[in-house]
Amino acid sequence: ALAAMEDTEAAWVTGSGLAAITCALLHEVKSGDHIICSMTTYGGTFAFMANYLTKFNVETTFVNFQDLDAVRNAVRQHPNTRVLYTETMNNPLLRIANIPELADIAHNAGAKLIVDNTFTPMIFSPARLGADVVVYSMTKFINGKNDCVAGAICGSADYINSLIDVNNGTCMLLGPVLDTMRSSSILKNLHTLHIRMQKHGQNAMHLAERFKETGLKYNYPGLAEHPDHQLFRSMMNEGYGFGGMISIDMITAQAASRIMEAMQRNGVGHLAVSLGYFKTLFSNSGKSTSSEVPEELQRQMGMSEGLIRFSVGLDNDIEATFQLIKKSINESR
Ligand SMILES: *Cc1c(COP(=O)(O)O)cnc(C)c1O
Numbered sequence: 001a002l003a004a005m006e007d008t009e010a011a012w013v014t015g016s017g018l019a020a021i022t023c024a025l026l027h028e029v030k031s032g033d034h035i036i037c038s039m040t041t042y043g044g045t046f047a048f049m050a051n052y053l054t055k056f057n058v059e060t061t062f063v064n065f066q067d068l069d070a071v072r073n074a075v076r077q078h079p080n081t082r083v084l085y086t087e088t089m090n091n092p093l094l095r096i097a098n099i100p101e102l103a104d105i106a107h108n109a110g111a112k113l114i115v116d117n118t119f120t121p122m123i124f125s126p127a128r129l130g131a132d133v134v135v136y137s138m139t140k141f142i143n144g145k146n147d148c149v150a151g152a153i154c155g156s157a158d159y160i161n162s163l164i165d166v167n168n169g170t171c172m173l174l175g176p177v178l179d180t181m182r183s184s185s186i187l188k189n190l191h192t193l194h195i196r197m198q199k200h201g202q203n204a205m206h207l208a209e210r211f212k213e214t215g216l217k218y219n220y221p222g223l224a225e226h227p228d229h230q231l232f233r234s235m236m237n238e239g240y241g242f243g244g245m246i247s248i249d250m251i252t253a254q255a256a257s258r259i260m261e262a263m264q265r266n267g268v269g270h271l272a273v274s275l276g277y278f279k280t281l282f283s284n285s286g287k288s289t290s291s292e293v294p295e296e297l298q299r300q301m302g303m304s305e306g307l308i309r310f311s312v313g314l315d316n317d318i319e320a321t322f323q324l325i326k327k328s329i330n331e332s333r
Contacts, residue, residue: 001190002152006134008127010160012153012171013183017118017137018044019176020151024114024135025049025083027163027170031057032079038065038097040090040301042116043292049085064301065090065097066227068105075109082111088126089119092247092285092309093302094221096228099235103130119275122197123240127154141244141276143186144196150178150186194240196278196314201241203321204312208246210322216329217249244313245275247285250306255332256284260308262328268321275311280321282310 002011014020025048029035037049039062049060061074065086075081084106086097099115106113107130114133115126118140126134136142138150153163153171163171201222208220221232222242232242250256260282264271269280273288283289285307286298293301315321 001187002136002154005122005190005193006127006154007125008134008154009157010155012160012163013138013178013186014151014153014171014176015178016149016176017116017135017139017151018048019174020135020137020153021045021116022048023163023170023174023176024133024153025053025085026174028082028112028114029053029056029058033058034076034079034081035060035083035085036071036074036081036111037062037084038086038090039063039297040065040093040095041085041087042091042118043290045085045116047292065102066095068098068101071102071105075105075111080111081109083114084109084111085114085116087116087119088124089221089243089245091119091245091289092307094219094226094243094245094247096221096232096235098231099124099126099129099131103132106132119245120243122194123201123236123243125237129235132156133159138186139276140274141197141200142193143189144193144276144278145189146274146277148182148186150182151176197240197244199314200244200276200312203315203318204244204246204310205242206318207310207312207322207325210319211246211248214326217251218246219249220246244311245309246312247307247309249304250308251304253284253287253305256306256308258332259329260284262331263325266324266328266331268324268328269313277311278314280310280313280315282308285309 063070103113112132115131118137134154136152163169205222211218260271272281273283286305
């Protein structure tokens with residue numbers, strides 16, 4: 001089902017998203033190899049490359065993937081660059097990676113492009129756009145119920161077969177299996193993913209428009225002001241919207257914290273780090289999902305300490321949710 005969704009020949013499921021990511025990466029590299037990774041990648045992925053792979057003499061260069069020349073300049077011949085790694089939509093700035101261009105850069109260097117599409121299933125099909133491998137945390141939108149942890153790796157049949165080779169496949173030898181009962185329950189939820197993605201996107205778009213009217217500092221790739229709006233349009237599958245992730249900037253971590261407490265009290269949703277749930281979730285990125293990223297690098301990435309990231313839920317009356325957010329902000333002033 002996942003291969004069909006991604007338009008790849010094959011797919012494999014794992015016990016977590018991070019297992020999918022680390023197995024896909026480890027499978028490509030050996031001592032002396034080099035990886036180029038977006039500097040805004042998921043904290044666990046970042047930590048794996050920055051702190052763990054270095055023990056095996058695999059070096060990663062973290063660059064700003066919005067700057068394609070910087071990516072090109074980071075390519076090394078000796079030792080060989082084996083992997084370019086990025087997320088289609090990054091956290092928490094919601095910047096979009098130019099997958100076709102990155103695929104060209106990777107392939108010209110003899111490397112593979114691995115893309116984490118966790119934030120934007122169905123909206124983007126990275127493999128169709130040139131990515132060699134697509135990885136997912138199914139813990140998020142794909143399962144959508146926040147009642148499990150799971151991951152997936154999608155790619156060519158040869159690649160997936162080599163991943164599960166009994167003698168040297170990482171997905172076989174490291175043992176990150178996903179339980180079969182859990183797999184079947186995720187499959188049931190996969191059948192509603194298209195409708196859920198549409199609704200998450202409609203609700204996020206409504207909030208973005210209302211935040212804009214209210215004069216809040218917001219960030220949503222569905223509106224023309226977002227720096228990657230046109231790029232998003234050029235790569236998207238029509239009909240699934242612009243995603244359920246949106247952020248507002250409350251400038252200081254203290255203000256963000258007060259507002260989040262008020263939003264939880266007022267029933268906007270849950271103060272929680274996950275995403276892709278049917279309820280609205282919110283968290284302060286610098287203190288939670290990006291806490292592995294050093295604060296100096298957070299600033300360099302353009303992340304404000306007062307950033308509140310929302311994973312907008314499937315709320316039937318999203319205007320009522322907006323009113324509760326407004327009330328919470330007013331109460332916290
Ligand atoms: C959550 C997440 C992961 C890790 O997934 P787990 O299933 O929690 O291991 C990886 N990448 C992204 C973009 C995520 O949001």
